[in-house]
Amino acid sequence: MNLKQLSELLGLSQTTVSRALNGYPEVNEATRERVLQAVKETGYRPNKAAQRLATGKAGSIGLVMPTAPDHYSDVHFGEFLTGLGEEAVRHDFHFVIMPADPNDEVGALRRLAISGNVDALFVAYMRAHDPRLPMLKSLSMPFLVHGRSIGSEPDYPYLDIDNEAAFYDAARLLLQLGHTRFALLNGPGHLDFAIRRKNGLVAALAERGLSLPEDCMSHTSMTDELGQSAMERFLQMPERPTAILCSSTVLALGAIRAVNQAGLKLGEDISLIAHDDVLPHLKPENFSVPLTTTRSSLRAAGVRIAQRLIGTVKQDGPFPEQELWKTELIVRASTGPAPRQDQNLGGV
Amino acid sequence: MNLKQLSELLGLSQTTVSRALNGYPEVNEATRERVLQAVKETGYRPNKAAQRLATGKAGSIGLVMPTAPDHYSDVHFGEFLTGLGEEAVRHDFHFVIMPADPNDEVGALRRLAISGNVDALFVAYMRAHDPRLPMLKSLSMPFLVHGRSIGSEPDYPYLDIDNEAAFYDAARLLLQLGHTRFALLNGPGHLDFAIRRKNGLVAALAERGLSLPEDCMSHTSMTDELGQSAMERFLQMPERPTAILCSSTVLALGAIRAVNQAGLKLGEDISLIAHDDVLPHLKPENFSVPLTTTRSSLRAAGVRIAQRLIGTVKQDGPFPEQELWKTELIVRASTGPAPRQDQNLGGV
DNA sequence: TGCTTTTGTCAAAGCGCTTTGGAACGGCGT
DNA sequence: ACGCCGTTCCAAAGCGCTTTGACAAAAGCA
Numbered sequence: 131m132n133l134k135q136l137s138e139l140l141g142l143s144q145t146t147v148s149r150a151l152n153g154y155p156e157v158n159e160a161t162r163e164r165v166l167q168a169v170k171e172t173g174y175r176p177n178k179a180a181q182r183l184a185t186g187k188a189g190s191i192g193l194v195m196p197t198a199p200d201h202y203s204d205v206h207f208g209e210f211l212t213g214l215g216e217e218a219v220r221h222d223f224h225f226v227i228m229p230a231d232p233n234d235e236v237g238a239l240r241r242l243a244i245s246g247n248v249d250a251l252f253v254a255y256m257r258a259h260d261p262r263l264p265m266l267k268s269l270s271m272p273f274l275v276h277g278r279s280i281g282s283e284p285d286y287p288y289l290d291i292d293n294e295a296a297f298y299d300a301a302r303l304l305l306q307l308g309h310t311r312f313a314l315l316n317g318p319g320h321l322d323f324a325i326r327r328k329n330g331l332v333a334a335l336a337e338r339g340l341s342l343p344e345d346c347m348s349h350t351s352m353t354d355e356l357g358q359s360a361m362e363r364f365l366q367m368p369e370r371p372t373a374i375l376c377s378s379t380v381l382a383l384g385a386i387r388a389v390n391q392a393g394l395k396l397g398e399d400i401s402l403i404a405h406d407d408v409l410p411h412l413k414p415e416n417f418s419v420p421l422t423t424t425r426s427s428l429r430a431a432g433v434r435i436a437q438r439l440i441g442t443v444k445q446d447g448p449f450p451e452q453e454l455w456k457t458e459l460i461v462r463a464s465t466g467p468a469p470r471q472d473q474n475l476g477g478v
Numbered sequence: 479m480n481l482k483q484l485s486e487l488l489g490l491s492q493t494t495v496s497r498a499l500n501g502y503p504e505v506n507e508a509t510r511e512r513v514l515q516a517v518k519e520t521g522y523r524p525n526k527a528a529q530r531l532a533t534g535k536a537g538s539i540g541l542v543m544p545t546a547p548d549h550y551s552d553v554h555f556g557e558f559l560t561g562l563g564e565e566a567v568r569h570d571f572h573f574v575i576m577p578a579d580p581n582d583e584v585g586a587l588r589r590l591a592i593s594g595n596v597d598a599l600f601v602a603y604m605r606a607h608d609p610r611l612p613m614l615k616s617l618s619m620p621f622l623v624h625g626r627s628i629g630s631e632p633d634y635p636y637l638d639i640d641n642e643a644a645f646y647d648a649a650r651l652l653l654q655l656g657h658t659r660f661a662l663l664n665g666p667g668h669l670d671f672a673i674r675r676k677n678g679l680v681a682a683l684a685e686r687g688l689s690l691p692e693d694c695m696s697h698t699s700m701t702d703e704l705g706q707s708a709m710e711r712f713l714q715m716p717e718r719p720t721a722i723l724c725s726s727t728v729l730a731l732g733a734i735r736a737v738n739q740a741g742l743k744l745g746e747d748i749s750l751i752a753h754d755d756v757l758p759h760l761k762p763e764n765f766s767v768p769l770t771t772t773r774s775s776l777r778a779a780g781v782r783i784a785q786r787l788i789g790t791v792k793q794d795g796p797f798p799e800q801e802l803w804k805t806e807l808i809v810r811a812s813t814g815p816a817p818r819q820d821q822n823l824g825g826v
Numbered sequence: 827t828g829c830t831t832t833t834g835t836c837a838a839a840g841c842g843c844t845t846t847g848g849a850a851c852g853g854c855g856t
Numbered sequence: 857a858c859g860c861c862g863t864t865c866c867a868a869a870g871c872g873c874t875t876t877g878a879c880a881a882a883a884g885c886a
Contacts, residue, residue, distance in 0.1 A: 132842055143866045148844060158864060178595045179530035180842035183871050188527065197560045208556050212545045215577035224595065226572040229563035247526045247572065353759060354702070355731075383703075387735070411701060480872055491836045496874060506834060528872035531841045 131174045140168055151176070190224045191439050192248030194238045196255060197229040204352065205380065206428060209409055210254070210276070213432020221440050236265050243269050249443040252276070252435060256322040272442045274435055277322050289435050289453045293323045296424040296457040297330030297375055300403040303422075303459065305338055308468035309373035309401060312342055313364045315357055315385055317377045319349035324377060327405070331375055346371055350381075357384030365392045372468050376404040379412045382421060401465040405457070420462035426455055479522045488516055499524070538572045539787050540596030542586045544603060545577040552700065553728065554776060557757055558602070558624070561780020569788050584613050591617050597791040600624070600783060604670040620790045622783055628670050637783050637801045641671045644772040644805040645678030645723055648751040651770075651807065653686055656816035657721035657749060660690055661712045663705055663733055665725045667697035672725060675753070679723055694719055698729075705732030713740045720816050724752040727760045730769060749813040753805070768810035774803055 137147045142161070150157045150165035168174070182188055193214075195207070218224060226248050230238030232255075239262055242248055251273040253262055260279035263286055275288045301312065314331055317324040332342055345367070348360035357380065364371055365388060376382045382404035389400050396402060396419040406414050406423035408430075414421035434453075485495045490509070498505045498513035516522070530536055541562075543555070566572060574596050578586030580603075587610055590596055597620070601610055604625035611630050614621045623636045649660065662679055665672040680690055693715070696708035705728065712719055713736060724730045730752035737748050744750060744767040754762050754771035756778075762769035782801075 133844095134842075144843080145845080145867080146865055149865090152844085156864065161864080175592065175594060177531070177842050178593070179527055179534075179536065180871090181844080182527035183525070183531045183873085184842080184844040186527075186871075195560070195563060197563065204556070205553065208552070211575075212543070212577055215543060215545065215575055219576055222593070224574040224576075227559075227563055227575070228567055228572075229560055244523065245526070245570070246523060351759070355759075391739075411699075481874095482872075492873080493837080493875080494835055497835095500874085504834065509834080525872050528841090529874080531843085532872080532874040534841075 131172050132177065133174075136168060136172060136174050139172070140164060187443060188247050188249050189222065189443075190226050190248050191218070191250045191252055191436070191443070192226045192228065192239075192242040192245075193252045193254075194235055194242065195227050195229045196232045196235070205409055206352065206378070206407060207254075209407065209428045210432045213427075213429035213434075214252070214436045215432075216429075217433045217436030218440065221444075223436070223440050223443075236261050240265060240269075243271050250274070250439045252439060257320050258322060258325060260322075272439065274439050274442075276431060276435055278326075280322050280325055284452070287438075287451055289431060289438070289455070291323075291426045291431070291455045291457055293326035293457075294330040294333070296405065296426075296459070297327040298334045299330075299459050300375055300422075300424050301331045301334035301373075303461070304373040304375075304401055304403065304465065305334060305340075307373075307401065307465065310338075310340060310468065311346075311369060311371040312340070312373045312375065313346040313371035314342065314348065315360055315374060315376040315381045316347065316349045317352050324349060327375070327377060352378040352380050354380050354384035354387070357381035358388045359384070361385035361388035362392075365389070365394070372400055374400060374402040376402060379404050379406050379409060379414055379421065379423070382414075382417075383412065386417065386419075397463045397466045399469055401468070403459075403465060406460075414460075414462065417464070419464050422462045422465040423460050424457040425460055426457040431455070479520050480525065481522075484516060484520060484522050487520070488512060535791065536595050536597050537570065537791075538574050538596050539566070539598045539600055539784070539791070540574045540576065540590040540593075541600045541602075542583055542590065543575050543577045544580045544583070553757060554700065554726070554755060555602075557755065557776045558780045561775075561777035561782075562600070562784045563780075564777075565781045565784030566788065569792075571784070571788050571791075584609050588613060588617075591619050598622070598787045600787060605668050606670060606673060608670075620787065622787050622790075624779060624783055625670050626674075628673055632800070635786075635799055637779060637786070637803070639671075639774045639779070639803045639805055641674035641805075642678040642681070644753065644774075644807070645675040646682045647678075647807050648723055648770075648772050649679045649682035649721075651809070652721040652723075652749055652751065652813065653682060653688075655721075655749065655813065658686075658688060658816065659694075659717060659719040660688070660721045660723065661694040661719035662690065662696065663708055663722060663724040663729045664695065664697045665700050665729075672697060675723070675725055700726040700728050702728050702732035702735070705729030706736045707732070709733035709736035710740075713737070713742070720748060722748060722750040724750060727752050727754050727757060727762055727769065727771070730762075730765075731760065734765065734767075745811045745814045747817055749816070751807075751813060754808075762808075762810065765812070767812050770810045770813040771808050772805040773808055774805040779803070 133144050133147060137144045140147065146157055147165050150162040228238050228242045239251060243251060251266065251271060254276040256275060256277035256279045258279060259281040263279055263282050266273045267286065275286060278288050278290045312335060314328060316328060335342055350356040350360060374385060376385055382402060385402065386396055389396050394400055403422045406425040408425060408427040414423045481492050481495060485492045488495065494505060494509065495513050498510040576586050576590045587599060591599060599614065599619060599621040602624040604623060604627045606627060607629040608627035611627055611634055615634065623634060626636050626638045660683060662676060664676060683690055698704040698708060722733065724733060730750060734744055737744050742748055751770045754773040756773060756775040762771045
């Protein structure tokens, strides 16, 4: 069934049917109803390829999936993708996923853009001074970045969470509880979110005249194994930290294992706050000691990004704007007052 | 730059240029060279949408991404997707990913098929008597399944690994080492691969007159946490198993944690063989006690599936066939002779 | 030489949609 | 009665490609 057949069946022109379907105002409401009814009965579906050719819009958004032979397909990416997908499917959009070596993301993105089968681009895993940004700007194709790029002019459309504030607030809570020795279990050091979280923590410490020693920072991929080994190192320090900030519940999973194996009590000997991306199978409230977290749903971010990107493409409208989400600081049992000996030793 | 302009530039007809580009035989080699040269110089790229409309081929394959609010975006899926993607990008194909609740996979698949923006479908996570199979067969659209569906007529195109043989062989190795008490850490019980792996193990045991008690089987999602808790249960049994078969290195990760925490030695007190999907960040040789595994690369399967599916679509050729990969049994340090007390008690 | 094949090329007809530029129609004011 | 609008619809022109059917030119064959 195609438009022509449908219009003949209705005794209308293709024009009118097309307009009825696409919500144009110049068609009589009664006529539109008839058309819609016929569509239901016949199960007519417009041919995507024809629509694309006619409108010049592909109805799809492109993204680069970081992947190399040794690259871990991480849960955060999957979770985010799910959000994107949920929204996309509602609008009959789809993605073109271009797998690419993380070292060639610029190239991959450019290839995607000129391939002509996407209307818009999405990028994530932002770094400081990210080289993709100037490229994207030169492209005259809508794009939206998840995160930001420290060191770049902030004149590009993005959706980000306020990482700095999140870890600043988390650190302040721990400071108020009397902690003075902090450690940071962070994501890869070149990524923007990791830099900002570190900055947030450092800023909060600086207000109290404290600083974060180099050996109390760990920058790794966010897997539980790496969380565990980093935490083990922290615990072996002569003056071990009592307050841990952690960039992911996945890292926290490993870290807590290390705490337990060291015979220490989470929430008593060690206080820990993790950032919670709301990964479905890793709920902070289900940890044996429920986790205090800074929370912001990765999946929700995916949905929102898809919304904005699709909106932009559909109405050929203004490029999407900047959006900064606050995280929620949710206090559970993994944080508590600094242990006694710490209070004795501690302070400024 | 479009075909028309290019052909005018060359003083040829659109027909000839198109044919030269698409490798048709009826064009002079010298002419083809000229065309190719011009393409290089002008950077001409055929418009995808127009090609689609003209050929009726979308150049994309569809797949359903299982996702629900509580569904874990698992690493196995990501890893497989990476393989698919690598191959797809080589042929300028892309996927349409339709996220769907695992309970509505049939519906999602159908919607994908009639949406008209895919040429072929791919399905995974096969179950026994999988309801998607009859639906797919009725669809007259090429498809390929990863895995098989026990209980269904095996008349559909698939790529699978020989799960039964894998675990049969693994079990035999352990039997030869003198083990008699086995346990199975398996994936979700409704999935085909899990059923077959269990069958393989049971068959090997039966040859020795042994059987697998119900409480020595665990069927769960393949996360390390669940691997750990299941293993803990096994270890608390009065006559605890000494030989463990494990459906994923992710499960094994947790299981081994349980072994260590129980103060037992892997490869001495407990022998363990895991199936290794070759996840980049979970290499069995990097475990503190290197893991004996049955190996088959998930990513390679992705590549192969993309190859076959794309091949089928491109030449409109025969539907793809059936393919069964053998796994490799790779012996490392996590397997050893059954401990003494077991040999005394044990045997047929 | 005259005939049929083969080779290399072309003009034109789609593919199924959107969109432009009218046209028909009835109601309105004058 | 006339012209003028606003509404509702239409015919036809693309969008950029592939493919069919035809046709010269070159080649093969008797």
